[in-house]
Amino acid sequence: MATKKKVTRKNSTGNKARAKTRPSKETSPATDNPYISPSFWKAMWIICSISVILEFFIHRHKHFEELESSVLGNMSNWFGFYGLFGLIACSGSILLAKGLSVFLKAKEDYYDDTP
Amino acid sequence: MTLLDNIPPAFLLIIGAFILLLLPATARKTGTIALAFFGFYAVSQLSEGSRIMPEFLGFDLTLLRVDSTSKAFGYIFTLSAFGALIFSWSERSRLQNTAALAYVGSALGVVFAGDMISWYLFWEMMAISSTFLILARNNERSRLAAQRYILIHLAGGLVLLTGILLAIHETGSVAFTKENIYQNATAKNFILIGILINAAAVPFSSWLPDAYPESTVFGGIILSAYTTKTAVYTLVRGFPGEDILIPIGCVMAVYGIIYALLENDMRRILAYSIINQVGFMVCGVGIGTKLAIAGVVAHAFCHIIYKSLLWMSAGAVLYRTNKSKCTELGGLYKTMPITMVLGTIGALAISGVPLTSGFISKTLITAAAEHQNYLWAWLALEVASAGVFLHAGIKFPFFVFFNVDRGLRPKEAPRAMIAGMSLMAFLCIYLGLNPSHLYSILPNNDILTNQNSFYEIYIKHFDHVATMFQMLIFSGLSFFLFLPMLRRTPTISIDFDWFYRKGANLFYCGIDKTFNSINRAAEHIVIKTFLPALARFIITAPASLTVMILRPIWQDSLSADKASIKKHEQKLIARFSSGTFPVAYSAIFILIFIGILIFLGRSSS
Numbered sequence: 001m002a003t004k005k006k007v008t009r010k011n012s013t014g015n016k017a018r019a020k021t022r023p024s025k026e027t028s029p030a031t032d033n034p035y036i037s038p039s040f041w042k043a044m045w046i047i048c049s050i051s052v053i054l055e056f057f058i059h060r061h062k063h064f065e066e067l068e069s070s071v072l073g074n075m076s077n078w079f080g081f082y083g084l085f086g087l088i089a090c091s092g093s094i095l096l097a098k099g100l101s102v103f104l105k106a107k108e109d110y111y112d113d114t115p
Numbered sequence: 116m117t118l119l120d121n122i123p124p125a126f127l128l129i130i131g132a133f134i135l136l137l138l139p140a141t142a143r144k145t146g147t148i149a150l151a152f153f154g155f156y157a158v159s160q161l162s163e164g165s166r167i168m169p170e171f172l173g174f175d176l177t178l179l180r181v182d183s184t185s186k187a188f189g190y191i192f193t194l195s196a197f198g199a200l201i202f203s204w205s206e207r208s209r210l211q212n213t214a215a216l217a218y219v220g221s222a223l224g225v226v227f228a229g230d231m232i233s234w235y236l237f238w239e240m241m242a243i244s245s246t247f248l249i250l251a252r253n254n255e256r257s258r259l260a261a262q263r264y265i266l267i268h269l270a271g272g273l274v275l276l277t278g279i280l281l282a283i284h285e286t287g288s289v290a291f292t293k294e295n296i297y298q299n300a301t302a303k304n305f306i307l308i309g310i311l312i313n314a315a316a317v318p319f320s321s322w323l324p325d326a327y328p329e330s331t332v333f334g335g336i337i338l339s340a341y342t343t344k345t346a347v348y349t350l351v352r353g354f355p356g357e358d359i360l361i362p363i364g365c366v367m368a369v370y371g372i373i374y375a376l377l378e379n380d381m382r383r384i385l386a387y388s389i390i391n392q393v394g395f396m397v398c399g400v401g402i403g404t405k406l407a408i409a410g411v412v413a414h415a416f417c418h419i420i421y422k423s424l425l426w427m428s429a430g431a432v433l434y435r436t437n438k439s440k441c442t443e444l445g446g447l448y449k450t451m452p453i454t455m456v457l458g459t460i461g462a463l464a465i466s467g468v469p470l471t472s473g474f475i476s477k478t479l480i481t482a483a484a485e486h487q488n489y490l491w492a493w494l495a496l497e498v499a500s501a502g503v504f505l506h507a508g509i510k511f512p513f514f515v516f517f518n519v520d521r522g523l524r525p526k527e528a529p530r531a532m533i534a535g536m537s538l539m540a541f542l543c544i545y546l547g548l549n550p551s552h553l554y555s556i557l558p559n560n561d562i563l564t565n566q567n568s569f570y571e572i573y574i575k576h577f578d579h580v581a582t583m584f585q586m587l588i589f590s591g592l593s594f595f596l597f598l599p600m601l602r603r604t605p606t607i608s609i610d611f612d613w614f615y616r617k618g619a620n621l622f623y624c625g626i627d628k629t630f631n632s633i634n635r636a637a638e639h640i641v642i643k644t645f646l647p648a649l650a651r652f653i654i655t656a657p658a659s660l661t662v663m664i665l666r667p668i669w670q671d672s673l674s675a676d677k678a679s680i681k682k683h684e685q686k687l688i689a690r691f692s693s694g695t696f697p698v699a700y701s702a703i704f705i706l707i708f709i710g711i712l713i714f715l716g717r718s719s720s
Contacts, residue, residue, distance in 0.1 A: 085497060095597075
C-alpha cells in the first residue's frame with residue numbers, strides 16, 4: 001500500500017510544483033525524488049509498525065504442522081515471520097542481483113556485432 | 116446455439132482475421148474488436164465434451180475438447196484480446212491486426228485441441244503469426260530479434276514434434292492425454308522439453324526478454340499473454356504432478372526476480388516478471404493436486420489480466436515518449452496521471468496485494484505447496500512473491516512515473532488506450548473482491564466451494580491478509596532502504612541468449628579457424644605440392660625410364676663416349692616431350708609392348 005500512499009502524496013505536491021514551474025519546465029531532481037523526503041520515511045515506518053502490531057490481534061493458522069521436526073517449518077509460525085521474511089528475501093535478492101551485476105551487466109552495444 | 120457449439124473458436128478468429136484484412140481501416144478496427152468479443156461469446160456457448168473429429172492422415176483429430184480447464188483459458192484468451200484490441204485502436208496496423216487475430220486464434224486452437232496433431236499444427240501457427248508482431252516494429256533490431264525468436268520456436272517445435280511422433284508410434288493413438296504421453300519415456304521427455312521451451316523455463320528462457328520488448332506497443336501486450344500461457348495449459352493437460360516441474364518452476368520464479376532487478380528497460384523488466392509468474396504456474400503443475408491445478412488455472416487467468424495491464428501502461432508510455440529505458444524515464448506522473456494510476460493497479464495486482472486478483476490466485480498455489488508439505492517449494496514461492504512486489508510492484512512504477520524528473524512532459528495516453536487499461540484494471544479489482552466468480556469457472560472448483568466468498572477470504576482468514584500485507588510492506592521497505600544500490604545504469608544484462616548470440620560468433624570463428632586451416636593445409640599439400648609433382652612425374656617418367664634402360668646399351672655400343680651419350684639422352688628427351696619418334700623406334704616399342712602382352716597372357720593362363 002506504500003505505493004498508493006506515495007502516489008497520492010506525490011500527486012498533490014506534483015500538481016503544485018507543475019503549476020509554479022511550468023514555464024521553466026524544469027524541476028530540480030533533488031526535490032522530486034521521494035526517497036529523500038523525511039515525511040515519506042515517516043509514513044513508511046508507521047505502516048510497517050502497524051502491520052507488525054496488527055499481528056498481536058489476530059490468531060494465525062499454523063503452517064506445516066506435520067513437519068514438527070523441521071526448523072524452517074516451525075519458523076514460519078513465529079511472530080513477525082512474514083515481515084522478517086519479506087525484508088530478508090528482498091534484501092537478499094537485491095544483494096544477489098548487485099553481486100551478479102558484476103558479471104552480467106554489459107554495455108548496450110554489447111550485441112551490436114552479432115546476428 | 117447448436118451452431119456455435121460446433122464451431123472451434125480458433126476458426127472463427129483465424130478466418131475472421133483474413134476477411135478483416137480486406138476492409139478499410141475503421142471497419143477493420145471495429146470488426147476486430149467485435150470479433151474478439153464474439154469469440155468470448157462463442158467460448159461461453161460451448162458445452163462440455165469432445166467433438167468435431169475430421170480425419171487427417173488416417174487419424175481422427177479432435178478440434179473441440181471442452182471442459183472447465185479449456186473453457187477458462189478460452190475465456191481469458193478472448194477477453195484479453197478484446198482489451199488489447201480496444202487499447203490499440205489508434206496504433207494498430209493492418210499487419211498487426213491480422214497477425215494478432217491469427218495468433219489468438221491459434222492459441223485458442225491449442226487450448227481446445229484434444230489430439231496431438233492439431234495441437235502441434237496450432238502450436239506452430241502461433242509461432243509464425245506472433246513473429247509478425249515483432250517484425251511490425253519495422254527496425255533492424257526487431258528484425259534480428261524476430262529472427263532469433265522464430266528460430267528458437269521452430270527448434271522447440273521440432274523437439275515437440277519428435278516427442279509427439281514417438282508417442283503416436285508407441286501407442287497408435289493421437290489423443291492428447293497424460294496416459295498417452297507417459298507410455299514412452301523418451302516421447303515424454305521430448306514433449307516436456309518442447310513445451311518448456313515455450314514456457315520460457317530456465318535455461319530456455321532468454322527468447323522471451325529478448326523478443327517481446329522489441330515488438331510494437333500493441334504486439335507486446337498481445338505477446339505477453341499467449342505463448343507462455345498455452346504452454347502452461349499443455350502442462351496442465353499432459354504433466355500434472357510431474358515432480359521435476361516443482362524445482363523448474365521455483366528456479367524460474369527466482370531467476371525472473373534477479374534479472375528484473377538488473378534490467379534497465381521497462382518492458383524487459385515486465386518480460387522477466389512473466390518468467391517469474393509462469394514459474395509459479397509451472398511449480399503448481401508440478402505439485403499437481405486438485406487445489407494446485409485450480410490455482411494454476413486461476414493464476415494464469417489473473418496473470419493475463421494484470422500483465423496485459425502492465426504492458427499496456429508501459430506501452431502507453433512508450434507510445435507517448437518513444438523511450439523505454441528507466442534511465443531515460445521518470446517523473447511521468449505529472450502529465451500521465453491516469454496511466455500511472457492504472458499501471459499501479461496492475462503493479463499491485465501482480466504483487467498479490469489483498470483485494471486484487473493476484474491475491475486470490477497466487478495464494479491457491481502457495482497453499483497447495485503448503486498442504487503437500489513441500490517446504491522448500493513453499494519458501495521459494497514466498498521469496499518469489501516478495502520479490503515480485505520489489506521489481507514489478509514498486510520498481511516498474513517508481514522508475515517510470517516517479518524517481519527523477521527528466522523533463523519529459525508527454526500528453527496523457529489516448530482515450531482508447533485508457534479505455535483498454537481501465538477494463539483490465541477493473542477486472543483486477545473486481546476479481547479480487549469477488550473471488551467466487553473466478554473460482555466457479557475453475558477445474559476442481561468443488562474443493563473451493565467453502566472458501567470462495569469475500570467473507571471467507573478477507574474476514575474469516577484475515578490472518579492471511581495481515582501476514583501477506585506485512586510481508587509486502589517489509590519488501591517495500593527493503594526496496595527503499597536499498598534504493599541507492601538499485602540506481603539504474605544504461606546497461607543490458609547478459610542472459611542465456613549469450614550462448615547463441617556471442618556463442619554463435621565464437622562458434623563461427625571456431626569453425627572458420629578449424630575448417631579453413633584444414634582447407635589451407637590441404638591446398639598447400641595437394642594442390643601446390645602433390646599435383647605438380649605428379650604432373651612432372653607423368654611428363655618425365657617415360658623419358659627417364661627409357662634413358663635408364665638405354666644407357667647401358669649406349670655405353671656398350673658407343674664406346675662410353677660421355678659427350679655423345681649425353682647428346683643421345685637429350686635427343687630422346689626432346690622426342691618424348693614433342694611426342695615424335697622415328698618409325699624404327701615406334702616399331703621397337705610396339706614389339707616390346709606385344710612381347711609384354713604375350714608374356715603376361717602366358718603367365719596368367
